Amino acid sequence: MNFIEPSIEQYAITKSNRPSQVVRDLGEATKESVPMSMMLVGEMEGSLLGFLIRALNVNRVLEVGTYTGYSALCMAENLPEAGELITLDIDDELTEFSKKHWSQSSHGQKISKLIGPALETIPKLEGEFDLVFIDADKQNYLNYLKLCLPKLSDKGIIVVDNVLWSGNVLKSASELEADDKSTEHIKALNDYVSESPSLYGTMLPIRDGIFLISKI
Numbered sequence: 001m002n003f004i005e006p007s008i009e010q011y012a013i014t015k016s017n018r019p020s021q022v023v024r025d026l027g028e029a030t031k032e033s034v035p036m037s038m039m040l041v042g043e044m045e046g047s048l049l050g051f052l053i054r055a056l057n058v059n060r061v062l063e064v065g066t067y068t069g070y071s072a073l074c075m076a077e078n079l080p081e082a083g084e085l086i087t088l089d090i091d092d093e094l095t096e097f098s099k100k101h102w103s104q105s106s107h108g109q110k111i112s113k114l115i116g117p118a119l120e121t122i123p124k125l126e127g128e129f130d131l132v133f134i135d136a137d138k139q140n141y142l143n144y145l146k147l148c149l150p151k152l153s154d155k156g157i158i159v160v161d162n163v164l165w166s167g168n169v170l171k172s173a174s175e176l177e178a179d180d181k182s183t184e185h186i187k188a189l190n191d192y193v194s195e196s197p198s199l200y201g202t203m204l205p206i207r208d209g210i211f212l213i214s215k216i
C-alpha cells in the first residue's frame with residue numbers, strides 16, 4: 001500500500017535522484033515476467049536507500065530478502081567502487097534472472113547473493129555492516145533485527161520495510177483476518193524499537209512504511 005497521493009509521490013520521484021536505467025529495466029522485467037512484483041521497493045524507496053548509503057558513507061550492506069535484485073542494485077550503485085553488498089534469500093529460483101540484470105551494470109560486481117533461510121545465514125556472516133535492509137518474511141522481522149543489531153558498525157543503521165503493513169498495524173488482534181500471519185510480528189518489531197532505550201528509531205510513512213533504526 002502507498003499512503004502518499006500518487007501524483008505527489010510521482011512529483012517527488014521526478015525531483016529525486018533515481019535508480020539507473022538498468023534498475024528501471026530490471027523493475028519492468030520483473031513486472032512483466034515474475035509473480036508478486038508488488039514486492040519491489042520502487043523508485044522512491046530506491047532513491048531513499050541510495051541517499052542513506054551516500055550520506056552515511058556506507059561501505060558494506062546486508063540485505064535480507066533479494067527477490068529479483070531490484071533493491072540490491074539500487075543500493076549497490078550508490079556504494080563506493082570497493083563497496084560490498086550481501087543479499088540473502090531462501091529462494092534460488094530468481095538468481096539467474098537477477099544476475100543477468102546485475103551484470104548489465106558496472107555496480108553488479110559488488111553484489112553477492114547467499115541462498116538459505118536468513119535465520120541460519122545471518123549468524124554465519126563475518127564482519128560489520130554499515131547498513132542492513134530487512135525486507136523478507138515478516139514473521140521473523142524481530143528475529144532479524146535482533147540478529148543484525150550486533151553486526152552493525154558504529155555508524156551503522158538498520159532499515160526495515162513494510163512496517164505500516166497497509167495500515168494493519170492500527171488494528172487490534174481481534175480485528176485482524178484469521179489467516180494474517182504477519183501483522184502481529186511487524187507490530188512486535190515496531191514496539192520493540194520504540195520502547196528500547198538503546199535504539200533511535202524514525203518511522204517514515206513512505207510507501208508501506210520504512211523504519212530507520214540506529215543504536216544510541
Ligand SMILES: C[S@@+](CC[C@H](N)C(=O)[O-])C[C@H]1O[C@@H](n2cnc3c(N)ncnc32)[C@H](O)[C@@H]1O
Nearest residue numbers: 039040041065067070071089090117118136137
Ligand atoms: C519483499 S521480497 C524482497 C524485495 C526486494 N527487497 C526488492 O525490493 O527488490 C522478500 C523476499 O524474501 C525472501 N524470503 C522469504 N522468506 C525468507 C527467509 N526465511 N530467508 C530469506 N529470504 C526469505 C523471499 O523469497 C522474497 O524473495
